[in-house]
Amino acid sequence: MKKGKTPSKSERFSDLIKKTIINFYIFIGGKGMKKVYTGKTKDVFELDNGNFELLFKDDCTGKDGVFDPGENSIGLTIEGIGRENLKTSVHYFELLKEAGIKTHYVSADIEKSTMEVLPAKVFGKGVEVICRYRAVGSFIRRYGEYIENGAKLDAYVEVTLKDDERCDPLVTSEGLEALGIMTQEQFDQMKERTRKITAVVAKDLEEKGLELYDIKFEFGFYNDEVILIDEIASGNMRVYKDGEIVDPMDLTKMILA
Numbered sequence: 191m192k193k194g195k196t197p198s199k200s201e202r203f204s205d206l207i208k209k210t211i212i213n214f215y216i217f218i219g220g221k222g223m224k225k226v227y228t229g230k231t232k233d234v235f236e237l238d239n240g241n242f243e244l245l246f247k248d249d250c251t252g253k254d255g256v257f258d259p260g261e262n263s264i265g266l267t268i269e270g271i272g273r274e275n276l277k278t279s280v281h282y283f284e285l286l287k288e289a290g291i292k293t294h295y296v297s298a299d300i301e302k303s304t305m306e307v308l309p310a311k312v313f314g315k316g317v318e319v320i321c322r323y324r325a326v327g328s329f330i331r332r333y334g335e336y337i338e339n340g341a342k343l344d345a346y347v348e349v350t351l352k353d354d355e356r357c358d359p360l361v362t363s364e365g366l367e368a369l370g371i372m373t374q375e376q377f378d379q380m381k382e383r384t385r386k387i388t389a390v391v392a393k394d395l396e397e398k399g400l401e402l403y404d405i406k407f408e409f410g411f412y413n414d415e416v417i418l419i420d421e422i423a424s425g426n427m428r429v430y431k432d433g434e435i436v437d438p439m440d441l442t443k444m445i446l447a
């Protein structure tokens with residue numbers, strides 16, 4: 191149904207049918223499932239087997255109706271984007287599995303836009319790791335006095351705390367230890383895994399004629415191990431083609447082609 195037009199009787203009827211089917215599905219599918227977290231772009235449910243289920247929604251972060259994966263608030267809804275992000279994530283989690291790198295990924299149901307994952311504990315209120323092959327974005331905003339935009343970096347790793355109010359501040363390994371968020375040993379494991387995972391993603395992109403400049407991941411703790419959690423979607427990486435940045439929506443299409 192298009193906006194700004196008074197719906198016809200048959201449109202109202204088909205909308206009612208759609209809503210009834212969705213509600214029925216939620217009723218059936220929701221049995222034995224407890225919602226444990228409502229995120230900005232995903233909801234988290236606890237399954238009967240103890241695992242978590244991530245529901246990829248069509249809500250996107252952005253500002254004033256413009257999609258911006260770097261933003262911290264919900265700006266708009268794009269139909270089908272949740273499922274596309276899930277497909278991209280599955281593509282990379284499967285590649286990581288083939289490469290022998292353990293992650294939280296168990297399985298996915300593309301139709302339902304859901305992914306079953308291992309229930310990890312997040313560090314503090316969540317930490318994010320960035321791996322940089324080229325200096326762009328916030329790296330240039332911070333260190334532009336010392337480095338040219340787009341200059342090569344050697345898989346430079348940095349960590350930020352998930353804290354919208356404080357604009358996701360950068361934190362050192364000593365800071366993480368002093369704050370009781372993570373031990374130095376866990377940090378080292380996370381850094382090593384970040385570099386391995388980034389190499390897998392970069393290789394896949396290279397085969398598609400694309401160059402990875404930087405990428406952001408989330409890690410959690412499960413069974414005494416630091417593992418990759420959450421998603422690996424186009425909005426979490428900066429990718430260039432022939433020196434031009436590729437828009438995340440176009441990037442998803444290229445990755446899944």
Ligand SMILES: Nc1ncnc2c1ncn2[C@@H]1O[C@H](COP(=O)(O)OP(=O)(O)OP(=O)(O)O)[C@@H](O)[C@H]1O
Nearest residue numbers: 229230231232234294307308309310312316419420
């Ligand atoms: N395997 C997992 N175990 C536990 N929690 C997980 C796992 N995978 C993802 N999560 C959590 O699920 C949530 C998904 O929500 P969502 O991606 O919408 O992000 P958010 O928390 O709202 O914030 P942001 O957009 O800044 O990432 C995140 O809080 C993430 O930490």
Ligand SMILES: [Mg+2]
Nearest residue numbers: 229230231420
């Ligand atoms: Mg997230």
